[in-house]
Amino acid sequence: MGLKKTSLYNEHIKLNAKMAPFADYDMPLQYSSAKDEVLAVREGVGIFDVSHMGEFFAEGPGAHDFVDFIMTNDFKNAGNNKAVYSPICRENGTIIDDHISYKINDQKVLICVNAANIEKDWNWLKSHVGKFNCTLTNKSNDYSLLAVQGPKSENVLRKLRLISAEDFPYYSVLENTRDNEQYIISRTGYTGEDGVEIFCSHDFANKLWKEFLNEGVTPCGLVSRDILRLEVCFPLYGNELTDDITPLDSALKWTVKLKKDNFVGRNFLAEYSPKFRLAKLSIEKGIPRPGYPVLNKNNEVIGNVTSGTMSPTLNKGIALALIEKEKFPENKEFVINIRNKQFNCTYHAKHFYKGGHK
Amino acid sequence: MEHKIMENLKYTLDHEWAKIENETLTFGITDFAQSSLGDIVFVELPEIGTTVEKGTSCGVIESIKSVNDIFPPTSGEILDVNQDVIDSPENLNNDAYDSWLVKIKLSNVEQIDELLNSQEYLEHCKKNS
Known part of the structure; x- marks a missing residue:
């Protein structure tokens, strides 16, 4: 059983990255020093290959209703072109995964999930989509995902013509085109710094990776990513969030919107004392x-x-x-x-x- | 992985170097070890005057992501520990051979014969990388 490789695998090897298995993928842990990579993201700009993450698409008139039903947070009332972070729970309130759903348009939602949970999430979502007027597809193998993070990220992104909109606030998402390549870009991340995540084809990811490195952006691995998220107290599935506890047990009360329409886990969570x-x-x-x-x-x-x-x-x-x-x-x-x-x-x-x- | 090996030192399978002068064995971790560990951020060493056993952990080196035991190359009494490394663990990344950890008073000279020479250690690293 070989490990899976992201489209940027050869770039990681060229940079002499320390590689290790993570969620079936051979992933870069660090390139130079994890400490330097953390500081690069806090003070400048860093780039992460997080293509191991999972991408599902819900499409159709019922896509928003479906996504709202499977998450504890309020998706329906979020604005157009907004991203929403939320746990996905079972009926008994325990957490299947935490994830971000992106409102691409009124009939299309990108659901981005943790790499280690792709199969579990897929089976779970598949079992609930039947009641809704939408399709669900798993595009995890078709997309690369780059995270560009740090206070200087916006300058680089504008220079490389990846953000064109004047107004691109935190937790918003856009479908964009550059040089005939379509991509999805969102002002989200896992570091606490300003930055974006770019969902795109494998070819375009390789092109962009080189462009970012040419701009002096620091390649960063999973070790620095984990430190960065911990410094700003973002939870990690498998550590703070597990199959055995509810969002109310782990500082995610703000993501459980008991006042919205029905959702999976609502009845249990409404009565639950952590x-x-x-x-x-x-x-x-x-x-x-x-x-x-x-x-x-x-x-x-x-x-x-x-x-x-x-x-x-x-x-x-x-x-x-x-x-x-x-x-x-x-x-x-x-x-x-x-x-x-x-x-x-x-x-x-x-x-x-x-x-x-x- | 590129790393440095000093010809005049002895080595252990746990990626430590050792230098023997009279009755004293000084040891540290190798360049290979520091490079595998990544950023070293914490070092805990045994107390001077205590006795350590070969094969039994006598301290800890922590990198950002991992905790690693220190196994003394031989048994014996602790004569000295390197306070500079405790204060500045990153010195181990900068020059592993210049940053000794512990000095041990040799009690079992035969254990020295079990140490590897630089050529044997090089072979060991090739198998491990």
Whole structure:
């Protein structure tokens, strides 16, 4: 069983990237140094090949209704050409995946899902689409996906004639054409910085990759992507979000719109009282890692780290941790156990770092 | 993967280098190791005066993404640890052979014979890359 390759695989090899399997794909982890890649995105502009992500299209008069029904967030009332982030839940409220749906036009929606969940999501969506007046197609193998992120991204994108619209606000999406190549561009990302994601043909992705590198854009791998999202506290499916918990257990209450029309999981979530609460914790010396136990001041284990790393931007250890709600300490005093040593944490009410997204 | 190997040093299968002077063994990690780990951001070393066992972890090196045990090339008492590396872990990325980790007082001289020479270590790296 060979690993799948993205259309940019040869470019990664040429750049001497450190490669590793991720969700059936051989993906670039880092090119030079993950730390430098993080700083490039915070201060300049970086480019990520995230072609492993899944792309489905819902098309037809019922496409908006369908997408609204399978997500917990409000899709129907979002404006034209808007993107909406949302969990996709089962009837019992547990999370199948988190994703972004893009309103391309009034009869067409792009549904972008996590690479590791493509098959699970596809089966789930397929089983619900029958009631709606629309078709559902899986175009995951037909699309490459580039993320161009960082405060200087807009300048480069305009120079390369990839954004032409005057007004292209955060979380909006457009279908565009350049040199007879059609692509979908959205002002979204997973880094907290300003930037875009470009869904396009494999050929065009290869062309663009070279153009961006010629402009001095830094190629960035999955390691820096994971650090960047953690610094701004974006959840990761498999870590903060799993098959076993609901969005209400993991800081995603803002994405569950109980007032909108019926949606999968609504009845359960309306009555549910969460079992967990997500905590944002940092430590000055020491690096929290997934699975490390979190304790209160009385030495009682109250939860686990779900994501943790050294933050190159803040120069300290940062962690997201799922804490049993009933044991969530009122005094906000948390301890992380690292190799049987106790580290006192700083509790953060907000994200560790505020990115500069528009 | 391009990496540097010093001819005058001894090596372990765990990608550590060792230098033996009289009764003292000084060790660190190889260029191959630092390059595989990527950005090194945290180093934890044993306390001076304690005794370590060959094959038993005596410390930790953390890169941004991974936690890695340090296995001493031989057993013995810890004579000294490199505080500079604890304070500036990135030194290991800059020059792995210039950044020693630990000095051990040799207690079992036979264990030195089990170390690899530079040629044997080169072969070992080829198999691992």
